[in-house]
Amino acid sequence: MSTPDLNLLVTLNVLLAEGSVARAARRLRLSPSAMSRALARLRETTGDPLLVRAGRGLVPTPRALELRERVGQLVQEAEAALRPAEALDLKQLARIFTLRTREGFVENFGAELIARIAEQAPGVQLYFTQKLDKDSTPLRDGTIDFETGVVGDDTGPELRVQALFHDRFIGVVRNGHPLSEGAVTPERYAAGRHILVSRRGLQKGQIDEALERLRLERQIATIVGSFSAALALARASDLIVSVPERYTGNLRTDMHSFALPVPTSDVTISLLWHPRMDADPAHRWLRGCIRDICTERPVGLGVRLEVG
Template sequence: MADPDLNLLLALDALLAEGSVVMAARRLGLSESAMSRTLARLRDATGDPLLVRAGRGLVPTPRAILLRERVHDLADEVRSVLRPAAAVEVARLERTFTLRASESFIEVFAARLVSRVTAEAPGVLLRFAPRPDRDVQALRDGRIDLEIGAHAETAPELKVQALFRDRLVGAVRDGHPLLPGDAVTPDRYAACGHVVTSRSGRARDLADEALDALGLARRVVAVVPSFPAALAIVRASDLVTLASERQVASGIAGVTTFPLPLPMGEVTVTQMWHPRHDADPAHRWLRGQVLAACRGPGDGATDLPSAGGLRGD
């Protein structure tokens, strides 16, 4: 059996409410002849006359009277499903959002974001998931709501929005021999022992690429999975590590930072989400909260197209 035509449901609702082919046609923006043909289809579908002549007007049959309220409720439900979502009542929102972000982002921005969200939506739970890799399948599967980080590449269908720009700086212990004497040159920087932060255990990062371009190489002494671990080693040695400028902006006890003497540009940190969430009012609100938490004096935050040309908010 073929699926029923939902247009017939809306037409039946209009006919039973108006009790007139002419008035029902006007209500739906149809011609009188088109509505008459629709009534004929409804009679065939239901096996009942539905509306019958009584003098100059039409009256509903017993079956039509029984159907009237039910049909009206169903028609309202169809209209509700097919209209745009209503604005979310944030104060009454109860929902869990999962954000996958780097450790540095969580350290710098999580407290500010949680404070904003809790003030506006006390029923919302933010779950920060670790970021072991850059696989976008978790976004596609719906296991995470937002992916936050520096994304060199994205999947074509994903939505992307820039949050802020950042750059890497060097970090050493207070009183390190590299500072504050002569200017830190690429040769002096490369001559130091280095600590690399990598969850995957890779010993190479962006600094090696920049040194390669200058014909230089550095000696990596240790690879650790987190920035706090790298700092613990740096504080107790003459080794050097890399840090996000945002992460160390407020200062870290026992650590001095310095501009890298390498041709390394800024990185753009973005938030990325699957198109299934793009029009969801609650998800749009969350993305606005993330953007607001990341913004500060002098911060830029503009939309970036994804590989497929789709844009964020």
């Protein structure tokens, strides 16, 4: 069975409204002969004459009267669907957005983001969910709206990506730790006992590779899967941990931070979403809020970091 020409719905709607081929032709800016051909196609498609002559005019058949209201509604709905989106009324917006992220983002940016949303769109709720892996399926199927993280080879190629901020690794110890006094040299740093943060359980990282080039080796006392757990351990012991500077700002309150004595690669934290949400006004507004909050958020170390 062939697919019907949906353009005929517009023609049928005008014909039924005007009850005249000539008037319908003028309204649609067609010639009378083109409109007559369209009516012939409609009669063939519906299997009904639709409009029949009565004296000098045309009158609708029972089938045409049955279709008139339905066709008019269909055309109105189609026009509304194709019309550009109306201006977003944030005060009237009622919607739940899901953001998947790792620990550190909520602690550092969550409160300011929620406050801004409450001020601009009080009916919007933000649901933070934990990021356990880099599977892009939840973005594709709409389970989540946004995701934050470092873009890698396993990131879905079709996803939209917007950089939020660049981050660098720093060293952190408890206040009063020996490394909180004096210059932190590679030798002093390597001599301590360390916490390695690895969600995949790796035994070494880029810091160990940098120390090896200096013929140094640090002792890894424990491996944990999150920055918050690592900082909690460092706060209660003499262990040393290396974490991203901006991502852990509030997690490092009342701790001593210092520049690492070996070079490490910076990381870029990005916002990811599926392209089908590009044009959604509410989604676009929230993307702007997240970007602005992450751009405006200060580092807040209280010390100047310089790699010597």
